[in-house]
Amino acid sequence: MNKLDKTELERRKKILYNWWWDISLKQKEYIKLGDKKSNPFKGISLNKDKILLKDNISLFSHIQIQTIQFCNLKCSFCPNHYMIWDRIDKKRKGIPYNSMSFENYEKIMINLKELGYKGRVSPYLMNESLIDKDRIVEFIKITRKYLPQSEIVINTNATFLNKKILIDMVEAGLNRLCIDDYFGEKNRQKLTKLLVSICESTNYEKWPYDGKCEIELAGMIPNLKQRKSPITDKEGNIIRNKRGNPIANDEEMLFPHTYWNRGGLLNINSDIQVPQKDCGYPSEQMFINWKGDSLLCCCDWEEMVVMGNVIEDNIEKVWTNDKFQHYRSTLKKGERKKLKLCENCNYKGCENEEDRTIYKKSNIIKTTGLFKG
Numbered sequence: 001m002n003k004l005d006k007t008e009l010e011r012r013k014k015i016l017y018n019w020w021w022d023i024s025l026k027q028k029e030y031i032k033l034g035d036k037k038s039n040p041f042k043g044i045s046l047n048k049d050k051i052l053l054k055d056n057i058s059l060f061s062h063i064q065i066q067t068i069q070f071c072n073l074k075c076s077f078c079p080n081h082y083m084i085w086d087r088i089d090k091k092r093k094g095i096p097y098n099s100m101s102f103e104n105y106e107k108i109m110i111n112l113k114e115l116g117y118k119g120r121v122s123p124y125l126m127n128e129s130l131i132d133k134d135r136i137v138e139f140i141k142i143t144r145k146y147l148p149q150s151e152i153v154i155n156t157n158a159t160f161l162n163k164k165i166l167i168d169m170v171e172a173g174l175n176r177l178c179i180d181d182y183f184g185e186k187n188r189q190k191l192t193k194l195l196v197s198i199c200e201s202t203n204y205e206k207w208p209y210d211g212k213c214e215i216e217l218a219g220m221i222p223n224l225k226q227r228k229s230p231i232t233d234k235e236g237n238i239i240r241n242k243r244g245n246p247i248a249n250d251e252e253m254l255f256p257h258t259y260w261n262r263g264g265l266l267n268i269n270s271d272i273q274v275p276q277k278d279c280g281y282p283s284e285q286m287f288i289n290w291k292g293d294s295l296l297c298c299c300d301w302e303e304m305v306v307m308g309n310v311i312e313d314n315i316e317k318v319w320t321n322d323k324f325q326h327y328r329s330t331l332k333k334g335e336r337k338k339l340k341l342c343e344n345c346n347y348k349g350c351e352n353e354e355d356r357t358i359y360k361k362s363n364i365i366k367t368t369g370l371f372k373g
Helices: 006-015 079-094 102-114 136-146 162-170 185-201 315-319 320-333 354-359
Strands: 031-033 064-065 118-120 153-156 176-181 214-219 286-289 293-295 304-309
Touching: 064 102, 102 136, 102 315, 118 153, 136 162, 162 176, 162 185, 176 185, 185 214, 304 315, 304 320
Parallel strands: 064 118, 064 286, 153 176, 176 214
Antiparallel strands: 031 214, 286 293, 293 304
């Protein structure tokens, strides 16, 4: 950590600033506002309150719903760095971002209520949540209306965060805001100042929403590389993969072992092999895009494995269908190699950096993926 002046140190003390060091990242910094013990939504036992559907299939404990299809950053570790270019082009032509209607979102919430759902709800998926800043508060209100016992969680890069929208989200029912900071110490000081200003404006010495909403600020890899342009041919045309999307950067990128290649869409940590073992995503979480399509997982940016549509059918029907069950049973057997997308995914292929060093010394064949076309 850079040496901070007294003002900044006092400011961080006021908002319960804590440092959290991740052994693999070695420079992950963490702000935590609010005590989890005093958050009533943390007291819900998802195992104890597990909901069984037909054939004793357990309902998910987390659901993410894409309210708008856009993220403003182009981080090299994320498929958005190449998927973004067509969306930018459409916006320039006056075509609005794809987005979910309030009507369809409410239908999903009513369906969850009917199922007795009490798990986590996150009104964002593969997008920057505050891009939808004019509607996000209403989405939170709708969620809280139908699911009073669910924990509502949002992640953001905070580029559109301000005092008003933060307070409005908390008052609407937000329980946790996770801020991922990719821009370093100056940006952290700016965010800290914003959080402290809320304390001061509400006449509290410390965070005024303790027991209602937690704020987490995690400093990620500093000065993370942002892609400046798509990959083009000599004529300036965007080069596309066989699925019709702009092609990903195929330059090999090495990150800590906690990062992975997103189903093989990225050339990340190719020294870490695809593990032939289970993955909890298809059994524990549901991922719904703006159209209502249920995707295999959060890695499926190109929407290659669609399980069904929860607007046209319903959540229970989609969650318990044969396609989902095939993926679950095959993964439980440790056979990722038999599944589309999973066959190239090195998620949790390495438990720690020490094991990774051993892998590197064993002269293993590098993991390949869909980034090649």
